[in-house]
Amino acid sequence: MRPFIIGIGEVLWDNLPSGPRMGGAPTNFxxxxxxxxxxxxIVSRVGDDDSGALLLRKLEEAGMSVSGISIDPAHATGSVGVEIVAGGQPVFTIHEDAAWDHLVADNATEDLFKQADAVCFGSLAQRNPASGEVIHSLVGLTAPSALRIFDVNLRQNYYTPRTILQSLELANVLKLNDAELPKLAEILDLTGGVREQFAALAAKFDLRLIAYTRGSEGSVLFDGNEWCEHPGLATDVCDTVGAGDSFTATVVMGILNGWSLDAVSAAANEVAAYVCSCDGAVPPMPERLRAMFHEQVFAAG
Known part of the structure; x- marks a missing residue:
C-alpha cells in the first residue's frame, strides 16, 4: 500500500537564471x-491565468494529481525570483499576495487530510494569517498516527515568533537547516550546542523526529533517543533549490516504511545530493533512486 502524503502551502514558478521551473517547498516535497x-x-491555489494553467499542466505531466489545487479568480499565480550565488545557494525574491496566499478548504480537502499518513507545511504560506488558519485547521484533522512535518523554511521577513511557536505545537516532526537553527534558537531561547537544543525542542514539543540539514556537511536525525549523523556526499552542485525538500520527502518515506535512522539518513543524503547536481527543485528522479521504496510494503497505519 502506498502512503498518502500531502504538501500544503505554496505552489509557484521559480524563475531561475536558466528559466522558470515549478517550485514551492511543499510542492517540491x-x-x-x-x-x-x-x-x-499538493493543496494550494493558482491564479485564473496562463501561468497557473501551465503550472497545472506541468504537474500533471510529472504524474501529480492536481485535485487539491484550486483556482483563485482574484489573485495571480505565484512566482519567485531566484539568484544562484556561491556554492549553488539560492537567493529568493518572493512576490506578495499570490494565489497561494489565499488558501481555502472544502469538504473534499478536509477528507484528504483525514486520510493522510503524512502532511508537510511551512512558515511561508502562513504569512497571510487567513491561510495560516486554514493550514492549522486542515493539519489538525490528521489522524494521531500521521506525521505532521513542520518545515521551518524561513524566508525574508515572512514569519513571526508566534507562527513558529504555533507550528511547532501542531507538528510532531521538525525539519530545519543550519541557517535556520540560530534563528529558531533566538526565538525560543534555546541554549547549548546542537544536541542540547534538539533535545530541548524534542522534549518541549513532543517531537517524534528532528531532521537537520547542514549543506555539504550532511545531516543529523534525532528521534528523541537515537542520534544519526551523516557527513554528506560529494557532488558537483548545480544549485541547491529543492534539495532540502527532497531530503524531507525521503526521510518521511523511510520513517513510514519502518526504516532505521541510519538507512533513512543514507537514502535522504543520496537523494538530496542528486537534486543538488541538477537544475531546479524537481528534476526527474532516476530509477536507481525511485526503486528504493517501490518494492517496500508500507509499514505504518
Whole structure:
C-alpha cells in the first residue's frame, strides 16, 4: 500500500537564471514523495491565468494529481525570483499576495487530510494569517498516527515568533537547516550546542523526529533517543533549490516504511545530493533512486 502524503502551502514558478521551473517547498516535497512511490497531493491555489494553467499542466505531466489545487479568480499565480550565488545557494525574491496566499478548504480537502499518513507545511504560506488558519485547521484533522512535518523554511521577513511557536505545537516532526537553527534558537531561547537544543525542542514539543540539514556537511536525525549523523556526499552542485525538500520527502518515506535512522539518513543524503547536481527543485528522479521504496510494503497505519 502506498502512503498518502500531502504538501500544503505554496505552489509557484521559480524563475531561475536558466528559466522558470515549478517550485514551492511543499510542492517540491510532494513531487519528490510521489517520485519515490507515495500517493502525493499538493493543496494550494493558482491564479485564473496562463501561468497557473501551465503550472497545472506541468504537474500533471510529472504524474501529480492536481485535485487539491484550486483556482483563485482574484489573485495571480505565484512566482519567485531566484539568484544562484556561491556554492549553488539560492537567493529568493518572493512576490506578495499570490494565489497561494489565499488558501481555502472544502469538504473534499478536509477528507484528504483525514486520510493522510503524512502532511508537510511551512512558515511561508502562513504569512497571510487567513491561510495560516486554514493550514492549522486542515493539519489538525490528521489522524494521531500521521506525521505532521513542520518545515521551518524561513524566508525574508515572512514569519513571526508566534507562527513558529504555533507550528511547532501542531507538528510532531521538525525539519530545519543550519541557517535556520540560530534563528529558531533566538526565538525560543534555546541554549547549548546542537544536541542540547534538539533535545530541548524534542522534549518541549513532543517531537517524534528532528531532521537537520547542514549543506555539504550532511545531516543529523534525532528521534528523541537515537542520534544519526551523516557527513554528506560529494557532488558537483548545480544549485541547491529543492534539495532540502527532497531530503524531507525521503526521510518521511523511510520513517513510514519502518526504516532505521541510519538507512533513512543514507537514502535522504543520496537523494538530496542528486537534486543538488541538477537544475531546479524537481528534476526527474532516476530509477536507481525511485526503486528504493517501490518494492517496500508500507509499514505504518
Amino acid at each position: 510532494a513531487c519528490h514523495a510521489q517520485a519515490l512511490g507515495a500517493d502525493a497531493r
